[in-house]
Amino acid sequence: MIPDLLRAAWGYRGFIYGSVKREFQSRYRNSLLGALWNIINPLAMIIVYTVIFSQLMQARLPGVENNLAYGIFLCSGLLTWGFFQEMIARGQGVFLDNGNMLKKLSFPRITLPIISVLSSLVNFSIIFSLFIGFLVVTGNYPNISILAIFPLILLQILFAMSLGIILGVLNVFFRDIGQFMGVVLQFWFWFTPIIYPLNVAPKQAQEWIVLNPMTSVAQAYQGVFVYGKWPDWYSLWPTFAIALILFVVALRLFRKRAGEIVDEL
Amino acid sequence: MSEIQVVNLGKAYKTYPSQWARLAEWLIPNSKPRHELKWVLTDISFHIKPGEALGVVGMNGAGKSTLLKILTGTTQATSGHLSATGRVAALLELGMGFHPDFTGRQNVYMAGQLLGLSMEELHTLMPSIEAFAEIGEYMDHPLRTYSSGMQMRLAFSVATAQRPDILIVDEALSVGDSYFQHKSFDRIRQFRKEGTTLLIVSHDRQSIQSVCDRAILLNKGNLVMEGPPEEVMDYYGAMMAEREQNTIRQERLDNGKVRTISGTGEASISSVVLLDEQGKATEVIEVGSPVTLEVRVDINSDIPRLVLGFMIKDRMGQAIYGINTHRLNRELIDLKAGDKVVYRYAFPANIGKGHYSIALSLSRLDSHIDTNYEWRDFALVFHIINSTQPDFVGAAWLDSSLDIQRS
Numbered sequence: 212m213i214p215d216l217l218r219a220a221w222g223y224r225g226f227i228y229g230s231v232k233r234e235f236q237s238r239y240r241n242s243l244l245g246a247l248w249n250i251i252n253p254l255a256m257i258i259v260y261t262v263i264f265s266q267l268m269q270a271r272l273p274g275v276e277n278n279l280a281y282g283i284f285l286c287s288g289l290l291t292w293g294f295f296q297e298m299i300a301r302g303q304g305v306f307l308d309n310g311n312m313l314k315k316l317s318f319p320r321i322t323l324p325i326i327s328v329l330s331s332l333v334n335f336s337i338i339f340s341l342f343i344g345f346l347v348v349t350g351n352y353p354n355i356s357i358l359a360i361f362p363l364i365l366l367q368i369l370f371a372m373s374l375g376i377i378l379g380v381l382n383v384f385f386r387d388i389g390q391f392m393g394v395v396l397q398f399w400f401w402f403t404p405i406i407y408p409l410n411v412a413p414k415q416a417q418e419w420i421v422l423n424p425m426t427s428v429a430q431a432y433q434g435v436f437v438y439g440k441w442p443d444w445y446s447l448w449p450t451f452a453i454a455l456i457l458f459v460v461a462l463r464l465f466r467k468r469a470g471e472i473v474d475e476l
Numbered sequence: 477m478s479e480i481q482v483v484n485l486g487k488a489y490k491t492y493p494s495q496w497a498r499l500a501e502w503l504i505p506n507s508k509p510r511h512e513l514k515w516v517l518t519d520i521s522f523h524i525k526p527g528e529a530l531g532v533v534g535m536n537g538a539g540k541s542t543l544l545k546i547l548t549g550t551t552q553a554t555s556g557h558l559s560a561t562g563r564v565a566a567l568l569e570l571g572m573g574f575h576p577d578f579t580g581r582q583n584v585y586m587a588g589q590l591l592g593l594s595m596e597e598l599h600t601l602m603p604s605i606e607a608f609a610e611i612g613e614y615m616d617h618p619l620r621t622y623s624s625g626m627q628m629r630l631a632f633s634v635a636t637a638q639r640p641d642i643l644i645v646d647e648a649l650s651v652g653d654s655y656f657q658h659k660s661f662d663r664i665r666q667f668r669k670e671g672t673t674l675l676i677v678s679h680d681r682q683s684i685q686s687v688c689d690r691a692i693l694l695n696k697g698n699l700v701m702e703g704p705p706e707e708v709m710d711y712y713g714a715m716m717a718e719r720e721q722n723t724i725r726q727e728r729l730d731n732g733k734v735r736t737i738s739g740t741g742e743a744s745i746s747s748v749v750l751l752d753e754q755g756k757a758t759e760v761i762e763v764g765s766p767v768t769l770e771v772r773v774d775i776n777s778d779i780p781r782l783v784l785g786f787m788i789k790d791r792m793g794q795a796i797y798g799i800n801t802h803r804l805n806r807e808l809i810d811l812k813a814g815d816k817v818v819y820r821y822a823f824p825a826n827i828g829k830g831h832y833s834i835a836l837s838l839s840r841l842d843s844h845i846d847t848n849y850e851w852r853d854f855a856l857v858f859h860i861i862n863s864t865q866p867d868f869v870g871a872a873w874l875d876s877s878l879d880i881q882r883s
Contacts, residue, residue, distance in 0.1 A: 225595050316572050
């Protein structure tokens with residue numbers, strides 16, 4: 212079943228590429244600075260997190276000398292979480308938002324989640340490149356362990372896209388899903404060590420937090436950028452296993468309900 | 477070459493008493509179905525041969541759109557089987573995938589890709605798309621500056637840029653100015669000539685009869701009739717008039733045509749003749765000669781108001797001329813059962829040579845849609861011959877005079 216879907220999507224690669232490009236362009240059409248806003252917005256965010264937290268609020272990460280460390284810690288968790296969250300949020304709305312098109316045109320529906328993931332990836336790449344640029348400018352050169360971000364990003368995409376498709380299909384039939392996920396993502400965010408390092412959380416809470424599949428991913432990113440060390444690959448296996456299961460479930464659910472989706476929109 | 481084969485096709489939507497029932501059905505394994513099926517199409521079978529054109533007619537809610545959606549693949553049939561070979565293009569909703577902030581050209585690429593064309597194909601087709609749309613420099617302006625007609629031109633040009641093997645057209649097409657309407661219809665006809673199999677949904681008698689080889693009539697999700705477009709349209713017209721009380725009857729005439737008679741029968745036509753100058757019944761008439769249409773009507777029960785209308789149709793079934801006593805302010809009031817009325821319409825036969833038929837209607841008001849006492853297609857067939865006037869072409873005899881000055 213996967214080859215069929217992939218072949219269909221490949222046949223529409225032009226449409227996928229065009230849609231991603233168009234979405235990117237349409238955001239800043241008719242603005243004076245145009246694509247510059249793609250840089251200004253995330254840059255402002257990075258500066259706020261790093262400068263405000265580390266310089267003004269003097270927030271320090273226990274056991275690290277560098278006074279930018281907490282800002283870097285924050286950015287490596289927040290930016291990647293933002294990417295993850297955007298993919299899920301867009302995934303759950305992808306069939307509802309394109310309802311009109313689904314009802315009127317016959318085209319491979321799997322292209323829609325692919326477009327939404329790729330669009331998120333483009334945004335994330337810009338933001339993340341700026342972050343790395345910022346690290347270079349401030350003298351916090353990442354070392355060779357930075358290569359670890361590629362498998363990490365792929366893992367996040369597999370996880371979020373699968374979850375997004377599942378939610379996207381369910382959302383067509385049960386509109387509560389969208390509301391519900393808004394609440395869940397709030398809790399999920401705070402149950403992931405992004406704002407705080409795991410070891411500052413209460414002991415009982417830590418036991419639960421490590422069960423969160425995103426904990427190991429956030430820690431892996433933080434490890435790369437704050438400490439320059441390779442991720443603990445073993446800790447990522449459970450997350451990968453969950454992502455794979457979600458992926459299979461997503462494809463089966465999509466396959467089974469794809470026809471019904473149109474009737475329900 | 478491509479054909480469409482539809483066998484026992486049915487479509488049902490699931491209806492659940494509540495969202496919780498749906499959830500229960502999804503989550504509880506091996507649970508009994510908690511939904512009811514609401515059938516909108518049942519047991520539809522037809523076959524369109526390669527290169528043939530089929531018209532689909534039916535009232536709103538008859539299931540036409542659902543059938544089209546199944547044929548184009550946007551929705552799946554619940555039962556039955558469908559096979560279509562070749563590239564299918566659908567003109568259901570024009571302009572899908574357009575974005576107002578991008579130029580016409582950018583939108584053509586986008587919409588074209590959505591239709592399954594590749595970038596290279598679109599590069600090649602672009603000049604012809606541009607030429608057909610005739611929107612000039614607007615091609616490179618943002619779509620939001622377009623008028624709706626221009627958007628429609630562009631959308632149609634993209635959707636038909638490449639000749640499809642099967643083309644499915646919804647009546648949505650009747651937008652845009654009449655110039656472009658003609659142009660787009662010409663393109664559809666051209667496709668047909670080159671072998672495209674065509675399926676058209678419309679309410680419009682003219683477009684069905686002028687393009688289609690055959691037509692099917694849908695009613696409440698069932699296929700109720702299949703046959704030559706004219707017969708189906710007559711039946712459909714009668715069906716529109718009825719809906720409730722009465723029956724529709726069709727008789728096969730000697731010339732192979734089918735006469736459709738419908739109505740409540742409260743008033744009925746007892747005889748129809750066409751009289752020449754000498755008052756003799758005739759079926760062959762000289763161009764321009766005066767004739768009288770004599771219609772005898774029996775009143776079978778008391779009726780408040782009676783209007784008689786007649787319409788002359790050419791052999792394609794297109795209306796040539798029609799009028800009724802309501803429009804002439806000569807309607808009759810308060811008729812009693814047993815009354816007899818004789819109507820005589822006199823007119824010069826200023827029409828071109830060929831076969832014509834006359835349809836009659838007895839109704840209460842201007843239109844037979846309201847109360848239809850009797851509607852009769854092919855009430856009379858006559859021929860116009862031309863042995864006295866110069867040989868002219870067309871349906872109207874305008875008896876032009878000529879003045880030439882040469883210096």
